[in-house]
Amino acid sequence: MTPERSAVVEMSGITIQFPGVKALDDVDFTLRAGEVHSLMGENGAGKSTLIKALTGVYGIDAGSIRVAGEERQFRTTADAQAAGVATVYQEVNLCQNLTVGENVMLGAEIRRAGMVDWKATHAAAATYLAELGVHIDTRSILASHSIAVQQLVAITRAMVVDTKVLVLDEPTSSLDRGEVEQLFSVIRDLRDRGVAILFVSHFLDQIYEISDRLTVLRNGTLVGEYAITELGREQLVAKMIGRELGELESLSASAERPIDRTGTPVLRASGLGRKNALEPVDLEVFGGEIVGLAGLLGSGRTELARLLAGADRPDQGSVDVGGTASRTGSPRHALDRGIAFSSEDRRAEGIVGDLTVAENIVLGIQARRGAMRRISAAEKQAVVDEYITALGVRPADPNALIRNLSGGNQQKVLLARWLATAPELLILDEPTRGIDVGAKADIQRKVAELAEKGLSVVFISSELEEVLRIAQRVAVLRDRRKIGELATRDVDLDALVTYIAEGQSQQAAPTVPETVSSDREKIA
Numbered sequence: 001m002t003p004e005r006s007a008v009v010e011m012s013g014i015t016i017q018f019p020g021v022k023a024l025d026d027v028d029f030t031l032r033a034g035e036v037h038s039l040m041g042e043n044g045a046g047k048s049t050l051i052k053a054l055t056g057v058y059g060i061d062a063g064s065i066r067v068a069g070e071e072r073q074f075r076t077t078a079d080a081q082a083a084g085v086a087t088v089y090q091e092v093n094l095c096q097n098l099t100v101g102e103n104v105m106l107g108a109e110i111r112r113a114g115m116v117d118w119k120a121t122h123a124a125a126a127t128y129l130a131e132l133g134v135h136i137d138t139r140s141i142l143a144s145h146s147i148a149v150q151q152l153v154a155i156t157r158a159m160v161v162d163t164k165v166l167v168l169d170e171p172t173s174s175l176d177r178g179e180v181e182q183l184f185s186v187i188r189d190l191r192d193r194g195v196a197i198l199f200v201s202h203f204l205d206q207i208y209e210i211s212d213r214l215t216v217l218r219n220g221t222l223v224g225e226y227a228i229t230e231l232g233r234e235q236l237v238a239k240m241i242g243r244e245l246g247e248l249e250s251l252s253a254s255a256e257r258p259i260d261r262t263g264t265p266v267l268r269a270s271g272l273g274r275k276n277a278l279e280p281v282d283l284e285v286f287g288g289e290i291v292g293l294a295g296l297l298g299s300g301r302t303e304l305a306r307l308l309a310g311a312d313r314p315d316q317g318s319v320d321v322g323g324t325a326s327r328t329g330s331p332r333h334a335l336d337r338g339i340a341f342s343s344e345d346r347r348a349e350g351i352v353g354d355l356t357v358a359e360n361i362v363l364g365i366q367a368r369r370g371a372m373r374r375i376s377a378a379e380k381q382a383v384v385d386e387y388i389t390a391l392g393v394r395p396a397d398p399n400a401l402i403r404n405l406s407g408g409n410q411q412k413v414l415l416a417r418w419l420a421t422a423p424e425l426l427i428l429d430e431p432t433r434g435i436d437v438g439a440k441a442d443i444q445r446k447v448a449e450l451a452e453k454g455l456s457v458v459f460i461s462s463e464l465e466e467v468l469r470i471a472q473r474v475a476v477l478r479d480r481r482k483i484g485e486l487a488t489r490d491v492d493l494d495a496l497v498t499y500i501a502e503g504q505s506q507q508a509a510p511t512v513p514e515t516v517s518s519d520r521e522k523i524a
């Protein structure tokens with residue numbers, strides 16, 4: 001370890017009180033030049049709040065903040081930015097309809113005789129982008145690029161305005177492996193140039209790959225600051241959740257549970273496809289079965305989920321539910337037939353910020369029953385209480401406005417909404433994204449428990465460990481095609497990764513059920 005570098009940000013005794021919740025209580029935090037410092041903690045621990053205190057989104061009730069040795073309390077994020085503190089959120093906050101170059105240079109356009117010299121401005125943008133290894137047309141519209149590229153553009157923009165501190169709050173949760181690598185190489189490069197980087201992620205692998213130092217928060221209080229080398233994974237998790245995470249093992253039983261595949265499947269998709277989105281796919285899901293969908297981002301996982309759920313209209317193929325044909329392309333009809341769908345896009349399709357936790361949960365039941373059949377207050381309360389407890393929603397207050405919950409807790413409420421509809425088949429697209437390790441285990445356990453009682457599940461996750469732990473079978477997609485199926489008890493992580501990458505697993509010749517080998521041939 002290099003000797004102590006100079007502190008760029010020194011926060012001490014930070015306290016922030018929201019009505020009914022002390023989000024931060026006397027927290028100290030120091031960020032040094034040239035380090036990647038990860039802020040760790042469970043959902044609701046106070047990570048985003050601490051960041052917002054630094055960047056001027058929230059005022060503090062007590063404590064002090066020094067940036068580059070000077071006492072500062074920014075009033076707005078623009079103030080913070082002007083002082084060299086830039087933030088890149090998970091949801092990119094740039095102008096979607098402007099070009100890449102305009103976004104990078106916004107407010108710093110190159111002028112000649114008072115007029116913007118666009119040629120020079122785009123050239124400068126291209127130079128900044130190239131410095132971070134991003135080679136794209138600066139005259140292309142931002143919205144035409146992937147989230148990953150947009151994030152890199154946001155970071156480049158931060159570099160134009162001489163940034164000393166770069167804050168990244170869960171920037172990787174919707175990136176694939178390759179994109180994370182690209183982002184990390186940019187982060188390392190900036191760190192080596194002396195930028196102080198504050199990073200938040202719930203992916204422990206990423207934390208150990210990129211961090212120099214960690215600060216752990218629990219329940220709004222400081223647990224401690226550690227060099228990454230002094231804290232092993234299990235110790236870190238124990239510090240975050242305040243107990244050992246031992247119970248995870250019991251879940252492996254879920255993958256081992258035998259499934260009766262002789263009768264009529266709960267869901268059968270035959271030749272289901274959509275032009276430019278998904279080649280025709282066959283898929284069967286039986287009663288009580290959890291089928292994982294694995295593949296890289298863009299492999300067609302989400303497309304398949306959306307076709308199954310009626311969210312998109314297929315242009316070929318059919319879906320049978322319980323042995324009878326189901327209308328495709330209608331989410332309403334799918335829900336009537338007992339198919340619930342929890343989308344990966346919680347902001348666009350998920351939570352309703354101005355409603356309470358309870359209201360957000362019962363929305364799904366209401367949709368399933370139709371507007372005519374009211375749900376009794378007692379029934380509502382029972383369902384709401386059950387899921388707040390089962391998924392560990394915090395604060396455990398049914399009347400809290402959902403927009404005031406932390407990101408991970410909003411995700412739990414969304415999941416509760418669809419579990420509460422008591423569907424026959426539940427399609428979960430990235431249900432544990434942004435969820436902390438402890439809560440992830442709670443969610444996996446709840447899903448496994450419901451499946452044991454007969455619920456069928458289609459489970460999408462970028463975290464393959466999770467798929468292998470919970471699902472009995474995995475359908476693997478690549479380049480918008482299903483390339484095969486594996487029984488999870490026959491494969492380990494390496495074999496699955498190899499299969500996804502190369503379409504074959506050496507370790508385990510896929511022992512697929514008969515129904516599956518036939519559709520493998522059809523596709524091949």
Ligand SMILES: Nc1ncnc2c1ncn2[C@@H]1O[C@H](COP(=O)(O)OP(=O)(O)OP(=O)(O)O)[C@@H](O)[C@H]1O
Nearest residue numbers: 018023043044045046047048049404405406407408
């Ligand atoms: N505007 C607000 N009004 C009321 N309570 C809030 C507000 N913002 C945050 N909170 C509460 O403060 C606490 C800390 O939330 P914060 O968003 O900082 O958590 P986090 O550590 O970022 O969690 P996650 O990993 O889920 O993103 C939570 O209990 C949250 O409900």
Ligand SMILES: [Mg+2]
Nearest residue numbers: 047048406407
């Ligand atoms: Mg957060």
